[in-house]
Amino acid sequence: MDNADNLRGDLICAIAAAESTNALEAVRVSALGKKGTITKLMKTLGSMDPDERKLEGQEINALKAEVCIAIDERKVALEGAELDARLMAEQVDISLPVRPRSKGCVHPISQVIEEMTVIFCEMGFTVAEGPDIEEDWYNFTALNIPPEHPARQEHDTFYLPGKKNGDRKVLRTHTSPVQIHTMQEKEPPIRIIVPGRTYRCDYDATHSPMFHQVEGLVIDENTHMGHLKGCLIEFCRAMFQVDDLPVRFRPSYFPFTEPSAEVDIGCTRADGEFRIGHGDDWLEILGCGMVNPKVLENCGIDSTKYQGFAFGMGVERIAMLKYGIPDLRTFFESDLRWLKHYGFSALDVPGMVGGVNR
Numbered sequence: 001m002d003n004a005d006n007l008r009g010d011l012i013c014a015i016a017a018a019e020s021t022n023a024l025e026a027v028r029v030s031a032l033g034k035k036g037t038i039t040k041l042m043k044t045l046g047s048m049d050p051d052e053r054k055l056e057g058q059e060i061n062a063l064k065a066e067v068c069i070a071i072d073e074r075k076v077a078l079e080g081a082e083l084d085a086r087l088m089a090e091q092v093d094i095s096l097p098v099r100p101r102s103k104g105c106v107h108p109i110s111q112v113i114e115e116m117t118v119i120f121c122e123m124g125f126t127v128a129e130g131p132d133i134e135e136d137w138y139n140f141t142a143l144n145i146p147p148e149h150p151a152r153q154e155h156d157t158f159y160l161p162g163k164k165n166g167d168r169k170v171l172r173t174h175t176s177p178v179q180i181h182t183m184q185e186k187e188p189p190i191r192i193i194v195p196g197r198t199y200r201c202d203y204d205a206t207h208s209p210m211f212h213q214v215e216g217l218v219i220d221e222n223t224h225m226g227h228l229k230g231c232l233i234e235f236c237r238a239m240f241q242v243d244d245l246p247v248r249f250r251p252s253y254f255p256f257t258e259p260s261a262e263v264d265i266g267c268t269r270a271d272g273e274f275r276i277g278h279g280d281d282w283l284e285i286l287g288c289g290m291v292n293p294k295v296l297e298n299c300g301i302d303s304t305k306y307q308g309f310a311f312g313m314g315v316e317r318i319a320m321l322k323y324g325i326p327d328l329r330t331f332f333e334s335d336l337r338w339l340k341h342y343g344f345s346a347l348d349v350p351g352m353v354g355g356v357n358r
């Protein structure tokens with residue numbers, strides 16, 4: 001039985017010497033695998049006579065059992081050691097100083113557009129977009145502003161080089177041309193808002209040649225002025241977070257809506273302090289109206305079947321009011337100190353719960 005004894009000694013040594021679970025597995029295969037030493041020893045039993053086989057068989061089985069137990073024990077020890085080593089290596093030094101706060105922050109324009117989007121999307125609107133460079137027809141004519149219409153002068157349009165009038169492209173003076181694109185492309189019911197850049201040749205503390213608007217358009221069979229009022233009153237109250245904010249609709253004129261109105265919200269200017277809410281004063285924040293049937297027809301929509309409302313507002317103006325930013329030009333000066341002061345954390349995602357209601 002020398003063979004088995006020698007083997008036992010060798011294997012026990014090899015198992016003890018295995019420094020890793022991989023090395024131990026190699027030892028196991030060398031003993032118990034298909035061509036392993038113990039397996040080979042088992043195979044010699046076949047050529048023995050019965051008595052010898054009985055004796056040798058017991059011996060080899062005992063050896064096998066002993067080696068299996070030794071391997072299992074060593075395995076548990078090695079796995080424990082390997083886990084300890086990994087935990088040590090992956091240890092986090094909680095005494096290290098925190099990483100410096102990320103320097104970037106969200107520009108108030110992006111924040112306010114995001115806040116408006118959240119409010120209107122809650123009401124069932126989806127977001128649409130259109131090009132900054134527009135054909136004259138989309139920016140004016142289709143919106144019932146024919147050439148020579150005085151409203152064209154009011155818009156201080158930037159024209160791109162090109163042929164005279166009608167054919168010249170323009171930098172869109174409002175987001176309203178996206179109403180036209182949408183009505184041409186989609187069948188009612190339509191319920192969209194359009195945030196985007198707009199351009200007018202004007203520059204002072206309350207005007208910038210590039211500014212932002214959010215447009216809204218609702219078209220279906222039964223939408224009426226009551227829906228327009230409900231929608232915009234709700235929007236103003238959610239946007240400025242004043243539940244009973246006074247909202248006033250003042251008759252106005254836009255060629256693309258009829259009737260048209262401008263919306264004012266209540267405010268006070270007592271003691272040099274400006275405050276939004278109940279008060280003796282009003283502040284205009286947006287334009288709106290029922291879509292002019294001529295505009296619907298210009299887009300191929302049957303104005304005897306469909307009707308709806310539209311609105312448009314300046315994002316900078318609302319951002320200035322909501323966050324107390326005094327000069328519109330500062331929005332576009334890219335002054336990092338300004339941005340740090342008025343900007344928002346990238347993690348402060350606006351929502352109807354939290355976020356917007358900071």
Ligand code: PHE
Binds near residue numbers: 175215254257287310
């Ligand atoms: N486009 C108008 C403007 O720029 C705003 C507006 C949009 C008014 C939609 C009524 C309806 O002043």
